[in-house]
Amino acid sequence: MREFIRAAAITGAAGAAGLLGAEALVEAKGAPHGRKLASIKKGFALNASDKVNAWEDITSYNNYYEFGTDKSDPAEMARNFKTEPWTVTVDGECNKKGVMNLEDVLKGETLEERVYRHRCVEAWSMIIPWVGFPLANFIKRCEPTSKAKYVEFYTLYDAKQMPGTRVPVLRWPYFEGLRMDEAMHPLTILVAGLYDEVLPNQDGAPLRLAVPWKYGFKHIKSIVKVRFVERQPLNTWQQQAPDEYGFYANVNPGVDHPRWSQNTERRIGEFLRRKTVMFNGYGDQVASLYTGLDLRRNY
Amino acid sequence: MDSVDNKSAFRIPHSALIRWLLKPAVFLAGLGPVAWLIWAALTNNLSANPLEDLTHETGVWTLRFLCVTLSITPLRRLTGWNALIRFRRMTGLFAFFYGVVHFLRYVWFTVFFDLQKITDDVLKRPFITVGFLAFVLMIPLAITSTKKWISRLGGKRWQFLHKAIYVTGILGVIHYIWRVKSDIQNPLTYAILLTLLLGYRLWHKFRTVPVVR
Numbered sequence: 001m002r003e004f005i006r007a008a009a010i011t012g013a014a015g016a017a018g019l020l021g022a023e024a025l026v027e028a029k030g031a032p033h034g035r036k037l038a039s040i041k042k043g044f045a046l047n048a049s050d051k052v053n054a055w056e057d058i059t060s061y062n063n064y065y066e067f068g069t070d071k072s073d074p075a076e077m078a079r080n081f082k083t084e085p086w087t088v089t090v091d092g093e094c095n096k097k098g099v100m101n102l103e104d105v106l107k108g109e110t111l112e113e114r115v116y117r118h119r120c121v122e123a124w125s126m127i128i129p130w131v132g133f134p135l136a137n138f139i140k141r142c143e144p145t146s147k148a149k150y151v152e153f154y155t156l157y158d159a160k161q162m163p164g165t166r167v168p169v170l171r172w173p174y175f176e177g178l179r180m181d182e183a184m185h186p187l188t189i190l191v192a193g194l195y196d197e198v199l200p201n202q203d204g205a206p207l208r209l210a211v212p213w214k215y216g217f218k219h220i221k222s223i224v225k226v227r228f229v230e231r232q233p234l235n236t237w238q239q240q241a242p243d244e245y246g247f248y249a250n251v252n253p254g255v256d257h258p259r260w261s262q263n264t265e266r267r268i269g270e271f272l273r274r275k276t277v278m279f280n281g282y283g284d285q286v287a288s289l290y291t292g293l294d295l296r297r298n299y
Numbered sequence: 300m301d302s303v304d305n306k307s308a309f310r311i312p313h314s315a316l317i318r319w320l321l322k323p324a325v326f327l328a329g330l331g332p333v334a335w336l337i338w339a340a341l342t343n344n345l346s347a348n349p350l351e352d353l354t355h356e357t358g359v360w361t362l363r364f365l366c367v368t369l370s371i372t373p374l375r376r377l378t379g380w381n382a383l384i385r386f387r388r389m390t391g392l393f394a395f396f397y398g399v400v401h402f403l404r405y406v407w408f409t410v411f412f413d414l415q416k417i418t419d420d421v422l423k424r425p426f427i428t429v430g431f432l433a434f435v436l437m438i439p440l441a442i443t444s445t446k447k448w449i450s451r452l453g454g455k456r457w458q459f460l461h462k463a464i465y466v467t468g469i470l471g472v473i474h475y476i477w478r479v480k481s482d483i484q485n486p487l488t489y490a491i492l493l494t495l496l497l498g499y500r501l502w503h504k505f506r507t508v509p510v511v512r
Contacts, residue, residue, distance in 0.1 A: 029343070053347075056347070057347040060346065061348060065482070069480075069481075071347075071351075072346055120481075124348055129393075167484070169481045169482040169483070169484075170481055195456075239482075240481055241480075245473070258424070259427075259477070259478070261420075264351065266348065268348055268417055270348045271350070271408065273409075273411075
């Protein structure tokens, strides 16, 4: 019988390992519904016409490494993330340096629904009904000086609340940058809501960026600092792997990621792949920003 | 005359126990991940990108079964339970099975049987190159896994050929490390496991070499 016990133990261990692996994927899907936002302007002219992705998709499948590197981690780990009170520090080449409460950032802004195509650098995409306002409005209020050629953004770095940051998978805090004309472009928005509700934590509450012609990693989440600078900044992923991620990160089917093709994408909810469109289909609005720039080198 | 004889009236022969109870049990356990994937798909427990889950799960289970297969010889030596060897073909074939599903997922749902794209990927993208090699190396091992092939090749040659599983294991782990974006904790676990399993073999080999003075 000794053999039997040994084999049973091995089989049992294998089975338990299987269950553990399985358990990791079984999680409650999506965010609970939050507070409804009032008086949202609707009918943006450039709203995506494709089928909008479900709330469950947008709130259960997230890249937000501060809360873990699995797509399902943020939905679970950001559940108790505290977004009130929240402040945004304004710094660098501008006249209105200081610390602003989130309420003051939002004060006077008309929230508008923007249904954007969202293309991740990992070659998947979603259609997302963001609620936000033009970043340009906020920037004007900061009164950048003539030296301000670029804007940097920083995500909160709080190891107590963000278990993912206890592991050095990236250099924290996460930061991103835009050229001033990209930041001022009317398509670039600060997002405070999703599906007419307050933005769920796993999607970057309380304030994140949406730059729909760029890959998802430019859409920095949970912004606590905005800094105006003269020189082109780095960003987290460029710092991490400069041969794979650049400063511009414009959606471009002609420039492959070294490890996979960017020519097609999988729309979440679909089984066939779609052709990826230059500038994610926003070329008419943004291509002129890049005339004369070699997009193969400036990926 | 044997001390167990007095209670051996109901004793199941050792080999029958393995054949009729343990082997089916291990076989069912090997199908566990498939059952789980099907269950999860039916109950909406996969992520919003189920094809990615399929890739990940089958890839990881290939590595797991490779590690289980590679742990049989060390376990056999450490425990003295030689019958463990009778499970090795099955676990090896399960590694191959999950590797096939992993590869087919890519061929079907990433490149849609486009041979040009497959060639491009294999030639241009190192992580695919090593993954592809790891997979291809498993094919002759799966084919020659039968008793017939062992006698056809002869034990020595067969054993030599099947050392290719070491290469598959190493390439498989490299494939995983190169695939992840920045968090290499999981692939590193397999790298360590594999180092132990292959390291044990090296240690065993040199330990048993007689010292000539």
